[in-house]
Amino acid sequence: MVVAALLGTAAIAAEIPLSERKSGYDLMGRETRAMQDDDTANPGMLWVLDGEALWNRKAGAADKSCTDCHGDAQASMKGVAARYPAFDAARKRPIDLEQRINACRTDRQNATPLPFEGKELLALSAYVARQSRGLPIDVAIDERTKPFLDSGRELFTARQGQLNLSCAQCHDDNWGQKLAGAPVPQGHATGYPLYRLEWQTLGSLQRRLRNCIVGMRAEPYAFGAPEYVDLELYLMWRARGMKMETPAVRP
């Protein structure tokens, strides 16, 4: 029945008007919103604290910490996460915040890259993104990033998997309706990495995308795959101007 309803409305696929956009926060219950709003009740802050310690810890053969180059993150990292994914000239494509942190580790600290979804990378990205909380999302779209944005949009609107669904069918056309009792959000990536109560841990946007792709019974990409970064770029552009919430809490 749910699938039939979704297919029935597939023809009206259209982007959500800017003024009608809502963060997943607005669809949550009162208690979950209270959990996100209070830094001593928000479990994501546990990762932010760990990230702060890692920021100041020397690593790699270069024996440098993040502080040695960037100084106080509260000043130097303000607004940075709101601009990611961003174009990286050396890699000739946009990279996301996690990849930026790992690029710093390999290029500047001569350290091994941190594994995706590992506690340390989540902690560092949560700490960096926390410095952008409340700031508007503002990814740079220019002639270098446009092709990747278009590829992200294509992935968002393409049907995939055994259920033959696209991201847009749920998040553009049927947001606000129920999927297994839970409201379907518009899918704005405003609060990553975020604490999901279902995961009982912090997770990245790529983990969330992986969840959705498995839910469509399609084969997920490997962590760090360019397809995810293109999708992330499209999602951040789609949420342009909305406020960062990291670390957000979601059910």
Add this chain to the structure above:
Amino acid sequence: MTRALINVPAKAKRGEVIEIKTLISHPMEPGYRADNTGVLMPRDIITDFICKYNDEEIFRAELFPAIAANPFFLFSTIATESGTITFEWTGDNGFSAAESVTITVE
């Protein structure tokens, strides 16, 4: 590393009801789940939480495997006198963590 977040008002009026919030990082592995090789992961939970106000116990909780990771407690007490509020978590595998905050009662 274990981290705990504590929220107690720094100042309170005598007789006022104050709210205390504590959050601690812990996996709360229930002992019923298998890892991705099929092997059962052993139980690893916090079993006890005690809060003392100037060495007098004001709140105690026993925790069980069904409690989610990173347990959060919210409770209230009456601000009686200035002093120290201490928090202690103990659990499986010798887990032990403690925090303390001071409160000024006027």
